[in-house]
Amino acid sequence: MRRLLAIAGLAVRASIRSRLVVALLLILLGVVIGLPRTVQSDGTPEGYVRVVMGYTMGLASLLLSLTALWSGALSIAREVDEKQIQLVCSKPVHRLEIWAGKWLGLSAVHAVLLALCAGATLLTLHLNLRGERFTDAQRAQIHQNVMMTRRALSPQPVDVEAAARAEVQRRLQQQELPPGLTPEQALNNVQQELLARAHTIGPGEKKTWSFAIPARAASFTELRLKFRFSASQMGGVPVEGTWLIGPPGEPARYRQSVTNTADAVHFLTLRIDQPEPWRQFTVTYINQHPDPLTVFFSPRDGLELQLPAGSFAPNFVRAVGLVMIQLALLVAIGVTASTLFSTPVAALMALAAAIILRTSDYVGSLAREGTGLAGRSGEATGPGLFDAALRLFYQTLHTVLAPLQAGQPLDHVATGVWVDPARLAQAGVVQLLVYGGLLALLATVIFNRREVARPTP
């Protein structure tokens, strides 16, 4: 442990004395303090909080992500280039201790910088909320919509798989499928089509969603629906409709006619006395727009139920914790690259790994749908060998990347969405223990075989 801490301490000293920390701290504080003064919000009180949280902490975490990768990628590679590693490796130090020491030291530096940014952000927010910038009513609005965090629940998914399979079967028999499409691609296309149709509400039509509130949400006195829809008429048109909400099989307890602008986020808040009847309920939207107009609620985030779940500060801390875990993973990727490659190659490889990590959504869609390279000429009737191989590659990559999906926790905090502590624990286990451990193992095996004193060309 003493050796590991010595190497970690060295990494911290190197960061401080190379003035990386000072330069980064100045830039970060400039971002955190200066940006909210320069960026225009949407004019709403909540918008201001979103700017402070989303823009400043978002930009700060992006900068820290880059330096985490960069400093990790330089850590060991530069010592190999400058030959200090020869002296370290001539001491009774295991190569794993060198990897872990560098990782620990650089992670600690980034944790401190992130904590300072978070502290400065909270202070900025606190001072602005107390000052003359907002009226009491606006402060109450911010408290209601942002500072009180809410757990987000999605409606129960619409099952279209059986219908999609039947439809694909029918189209195959009728030879209506486009040439070159694999059965999986055809099924996926039809599923998307049916799902979109299920969330489209024509003039005078209605659509019903079901919600189930989990037992762990013990008591609540308010339900808030967050919704956003698109309209067939472009240009943010106000759309008239009615919401009917209540337990299934009963007459609606709440009925509210609304006029909402398309392509904007809206909220509908219901006060309730007893939570029990609301464990299961349905939400129905009736399109009552006078002109013929169709509305579409995205199956992904068109409608969301929000339950009060706690105060702002712990939620913010959890979100910062999630960002810290991401930074520690990026440091691990950088240090691993650093054990394998020389300085410029290590930096490039680490950057490539980070980009792949960021594009995991796209990788996921490629894994599901293939690359679409086969059958473009219209001659092939099945998937090409190259496409199949690529798809297998993307599926493998997706399997590796899927557990690393962390979302945008700071955006959640900025919009008052609850960050689940279980998610923080899961990210800690998966990203730090499992993936960090695998990276450490890989780095140690290869670093052990590496000759650190090879003459440089």
Place this chain on the structure above:
Amino acid sequence: MHAAPNHDSPLQVENVTKVFRDFWHRPKVTAVREVSFEVKRGEVFGLLGPNGSGKSTIIKMMLGLLHPTRGHLRVLGRSPREVRAKARVGYLPEESYLYPYLTSEETLDFYGRLFDLNRAERRQRIEQLLEMIGLTHARRRTVGEFSKGMARRIGLAQALINDPDLIILDEPTSGLDPLGCRQMKDLILTLARRGKTVLMTSHLLADVEDVCDRMVILYNGRVQAAGSVHELLEQPGQSRIVLPAELPPETLRQVLASLREVLGREPEVDHPRKDLEQFFLDVVARARAESAENTGATAGRSVAHYLDQPPPTPPPADVNQALAALVAPRPGETSEIQNPKSEI
């Protein structure tokens, strides 16, 4: 076949070849070819050779920093790649590969922690080492600000912080002024007297001659000559007589006449000169005595206290062994008791 661990040989090198390959794994340079030698416990062993002869490559293989292409090495009875083998080894690289942003004190503390020394022990040893290398006054200066000689001294101190049994010094006098060179050589001899095994490389012949008991000479990666310094440098069939300057001229003439008669030819006569190193050291010593002012590193203690402990001697089995142990000269002592006049 692996070399069997020999506890009297802290270093064993057996048929070692090192081929450097390029990115495509094609052989590029053969730096070391079929080299074998052993270093005995308590001796000062020299690896001598011109630049590029493979000395540093052999040392780096001994430390596990490079891996032999063929052959085997054993360091203190273990493979050099074993972490445990390195706990009792001190290494001074050819250049001081130190962290320029650490101070002298932090540098020694860092390497002390790598040897798992506790805080109190590190503090004590750092004090003694800084005093030994004469850099106590520069303890809070960063190594990056140091001259090459000062950085070399810190490099030496880090090599000794673990009180090693085996000390590997790659070009130890490189970058040092003559005074520093003399101190380094005295230190090597002192360490050897204290039972440490020292392996050093040099391309400076005088360094090796002054301190080494045995040596190998390398050229183009091969061993060209090996043996004790005395054996290798002896010129059979020739003797030198050194006469004191106060000898009366008449006596000198008689001696020469006798020699002329015995040899049947004129004997060679010249006047011995001091070597330049000794002359320089005398000048510096005089200047120091005259002026209290010093520049750069100052000379400290000759050796740190913790390094100045006599080697543990196993209890002799019987009286005869005990007597033999008392009268036997210790390795390294021969260079101290030699007196020019005894060569007559």
